[in-house]
Amino acid sequence: MDLRLYTPDFTVVHEADHFLLVDKPPHLLVHPSVPGNPPTLLDGLEDLLRFELTTGGQISLINRLDRETSGIVLVAKTKGAARSLNKVMEHRGFRKHYHAIVWGWPEEDRFEIEAPILRKGEVAETPIWVKQLIHPDGKPAHTSVEVVRRFEKSTTNGNRFSLVRCRLHTGRMHQIRLHLQHAGHPLVGDKMYGPDERCYLQFIDHGWSAELAAQLLMNRQALHASGFGWEDKDWECPLPADFLAFLPRGAGTEMADRGTPSACS
Numbered sequence: 001m002d003l004r005l006y007t008p009d010f011t012v013v014h015e016a017d018h019f020l021l022v023d024k025p026p027h028l029l030v031h032p033s034v035p036g037n038p039p040t041l042l043d044g045l046e047d048l049l050r051f052e053l054t055t056g057g058q059i060s061l062i063n064r065l066d067r068e069t070s071g072i073v074l075v076a077k078t079k080g081a082a083r084s085l086n087k088v089m090e091h092r093g094f095r096k097h098y099h100a101i102v103w104g105w106p107e108e109d110r111f112e113i114e115a116p117i118l119r120k121g122e123v124a125e126t127p128i129w130v131k132q133l134i135h136p137d138g139k140p141a142h143t144s145v146e147v148v149r150r151f152e153k154s155t156t157n158g159n160r161f162s163l164v165r166c167r168l169h170t171g172r173m174h175q176i177r178l179h180l181q182h183a184g185h186p187l188v189g190d191k192m193y194g195p196d197e198r199c200y201l202q203f204i205d206h207g208w209s210a211e212l213a214a215q216l217l218m219n220r221q222a223l224h225a226s227g228f229g230w231e232d233k234d235w236e237c238p239l240p241a242d243f244l245a246f247l248p249r250g251a252g253t254e255m256a257d258r259g260t261p262s263a264c265s
Contacts, residue, residue: 010044013072013235018081019062021228023237026070026220030061045075052077062089063096063228066174068189070240071098071225088230095229097167098176099239101222101246102185105150105160113143113179117172128200131192132174134182142169143179151248155217157195161188163247165226176223188246189218218242 010028013021024030024041031042045059053059060082062074074094076082088094118138120126132138144167152159162185166176174193180186181193191200195215203212208219224243227236239247 010041011237012048013237018078019074019076019085021235022073022075024065024070024073024225026068026240026242029067030064030073041073049077058082060085062086063094065225066221066223068220069223069225071223072228072235072237073225074228092170093230095167095227095234096171096225097165097227099148099224099226099243100164100166100176100180101188101218101243102162102164102180103158103160103188104185105162106145106147106164106183106185109147111145111183113141113145113183115141115179115182117141117175117178119173128192128197130173131197132172132178134178139172140170141172141175141179143167143176144169145180145183149247153246153248156214157217161246163243177221188222189216190221191216194221218246222246 009025011023013023015021022041022045029038029040031040042059042061046053049057049059057077058079060076060079062076062082062085063072065071065073074085076085115134116136116138117132118135120131120133121129123133123135123137146165146167148163148165150160150162153161164180164185166180168175172178177187177190177193181190186194188194191197191203191212199212199215202209213219220242222243224237224240226239227234229235
């Protein structure tokens with residue numbers, strides 16, 4: 001089917017009888033967390049699937065993304081589809097990959113990160129309840145990383161960056177962000193696992209500022225859920241506009257030639 005845009009602004013990647021995949025833009029909250037939230041992805045899905053809901057359907061978000069992370073979200077339209085897709089998730093049957101922009105140039109073009117993850121508050125004091133850390137008592141976590149492109153960009157904090165493609169073998173909270181920080185290459189724009197966690201606290205208290213922009217370079221963590229699949233089905237989505245603005249001119253076309261499509265498919 002043709003791509004369609006709805007309010008809140010998201011794109012339908014693929015629609016089938018019992019599920020659909022959508023491309024969530026950055027800064028769009030997936031579902032309401034407190035009263036008075038701005039429109040969320042769930043609000044938009046309820047509007048989009050109004051007919052299905054009035055004829056016995058039920059919306060279930062099978063995977064969820066952080067507010068700042070963009071990319072593919074899988075949505076079940078019925079209770080039966082939700083049960084079936086959740087079983088696929090329980091058996092680690094989904095194939096998921098992400099693109100990220102990180103600080104620095106990794107030494108290897110391909111490498112594995114296997115490091116257990118634990119919520120930091122379980123072993124140390126932290127002002128950020130959701131923050132995770134690498135710890136031997138944590139749950140096993142495994143990420144495969146491939147460097148797509150190394151490039152230079154003049155900034156006050158350094159000039160070497162890389163676009164990387166990450167494949168998740170496990171699905172721990174903040175796994176890619178923490179694993180890449182652990183490898184010495186934190187995500188551009190990451191307030192929590194970037195140059196200083198105080199960036200996150202400052203943002204929570206005062207919002208985005210010129211000072212944060214100078215430190216982080218992007219107003220959100222540079223993480224995009226670009227691929228999703230299971231069984232014999234796979235879908236891809238292009239890099240979002242803020243990624244393309246950060247990358248060298250023409251990099252989007254070059255990456256399409258290396259396997260990242262220029263449009264959702």
